[in-house]
Amino acid sequence: METRFQFSGTGGALFVKFLVGGLLSAITFGIYMPWFIVNLTKYIYENTTIKTPKGDARLEFKGEGGTLFGTYLVGMILTMLTLGIYSAWFMTNIAKFFSGNTHCTAASGRQFHLQYNGTGGALFVKVLVGYILTMVTIGIYAPWFMCNLTKFFSENTAIMEGQNQVGSFDFVGNGGPLFVTYLVGMLLTGITFGIYGAWFAVKLFKFFNENSEVTVEGETYRGGFSGTGGNFFVLNLVGYLLTVVTLGIYGAWYYCNLIRFQLENTTVGSRT
Numbered sequence: 001m002e003t004r005f006q007f008s009g010t011g012g013a014l015f016v017k018f019l020v021g022g023l024l025s026a027i028t029f030g031i032y033m034p035w036f037i038v039n040l041t042k043y044i045y046e047n048t049t050i051k052t053p054k055g056d057a058r059l060e061f062k063g064e065g066g067t068l069f070g071t072y073l074v075g076m077i078l079t080m081l082t083l084g085i086y087s088a089w090f091m092t093n094i095a096k097f098f099s100g101n102t103h104c105t106a107a108s109g110r111q112f113h114l115q116y117n118g119t120g121g122a123l124f125v126k127v128l129v130g131y132i133l134t135m136v137t138i139g140i141y142a143p144w145f146m147c148n149l150t151k152f153f154s155e156n157t158a159i160m161e162g163q164n165q166v167g168s169f170d171f172v173g174n175g176g177p178l179f180v181t182y183l184v185g186m187l188l189t190g191i192t193f194g195i196y197g198a199w200f201a202v203k204l205f206k207f208f209n210e211n212s213e214v215t216v217e218g219e220t221y222r223g224g225f226s227g228t229g230g231n232f233f234v235l236n237l238v239g240y241l242l243t244v245v246t247l248g249i250y251g252a253w254y255y256c257n258l259i260r261f262q263l264e265n266t267t268v269g270s271r272t
Contacts, residue, residue, distance in 0.1 A: 001053040002267045002268065002269040003050060003221070003267065003268040004050075004266070004267055005048060005049070005263040006048070006051055006263075006264060007048055007049075007256075007259055007264060008047045008049070009043065009044065009047035009256055009259065009260075010256060011253030011254075011256040012252075013043065014252040015249070015253070017036075017252075021035075021036035022036075024036065031069070032065075034065045034066075034068035034069040034072055035065030035069070036065075037065075038061070038063050041061045041063070041098070042061045044259060045059040045061040046059070046060065046061075048263060052107070054107055054108070055106070056107055057104055057106045057107060058105045059102070059104055060103045060104070060105070061101055061102060061103070062101045062103055063097060071093050071097055075087075075089075075090030075093060075094070078090070086120075087127075088120045088123040089120030089121075089124070091120075092119060092120040092123055093120075095116045096116045099114040099116035100114065100115060100116065101113075102114045110161060111161065111162075112159055112161050114157055114158070114159060114160070115157070115158045115159075115160045116153075116156055116158075117157075117158060118152065118153065118156035118157075122152070126149060126152050127149070130148060130149065131145075133145065141175070143175040143176075143181075144178075144179075146175070146178065147171065147173050147174055147178060148175075150171045150173070150208065151170070151172075151173075154169040154212065155168075155169065155170060155171075157169050159216060167214060167216035167217065168215050169213065169214050171212055172213060173210075177207065181203050181204065185200035185204075195233070198229045198236055199229030199230075200229075201229075201232060202227055202229045202232050203229075205225045206225045208223075209225040209267075210223060210225065211223075213271065219270070220270075221268050221270055222268070222269060222270075222271040223267065224266070224268070225265055225266055226265045226267060231261070235261055239254030239257060239258070242254065
């Protein structure tokens with residue numbers, strides 16, 4: 001049996017959050033943005049249900065805007081002062097903030113949370129080597145770079161129950177298949193004047209989901225994605241047109257539909 005996700009958020013509720021968050025961010029010259037991001041993340045988590053064979057699990061985000069503000073402020077200042085070198089440590093602190101504040105309550109009542117154990121130094125080396133090889137190969141190495149980064153973040157994220165690790169993540173994809181997907185996708189998207197973009201995006205969703213694994217208490221599960229390019233194309237076409245016609249108002253409903261499409265088409269099943 002598969003584990004699936006259900007999103008119960010609404011465009012109306014998101015519209016209010018976007019309106020209030022956007023106004024407060026503008027009035028405070030961007031200072032409110034971390035609180036806006038945290039409130040939006042909390043809303044998405046609270047409206048996401050994990051439908052497992054053992055019952056429904058609920059997500060919760062416990063981060064605070066003040067903490068994220070401090071992380072952003074220090075990170076941006078140090079990144080500028082070090083001419084970008086500190087960005088790896090900045091990214092690490094952001095990953096720790098969002099992972100550490102992601103909590104899940106299983107149907108049985110057991111409480112779990114994520115923990116990110118990566119370091120800025122290790123990430124810096126990954127990014128530096130990846131950037132150099134991507135430049136030297138005129139962009140060809142980019143798919144391998146993306147896979148290596150995804151694997152790095154996956155391997156350094158643990159599932160915790162209290163102080164005990166009960167699960168881990170892994171990414172088993174490699175750059176070869178992703179390179180082909182990108183090459184074909186970009187060519188077809190260009191030839192079709194962007195129309196194939198929806199199918200290209202779905203292929204990327206499938207690649208990253210199907211190569212993602214989670215191991216919990218000795219059992220390993222593999223991700224999947226059941227969405228289709230046709231459905232995604234219609235969703236984007238209608239969403240874009242209605243957003244333009246309503247002068248941006250429909251954007252909240254469009255965003256809500258994008259979240260629902262990605263979450264409700266994501267599956268997790270036993271590895272075969």
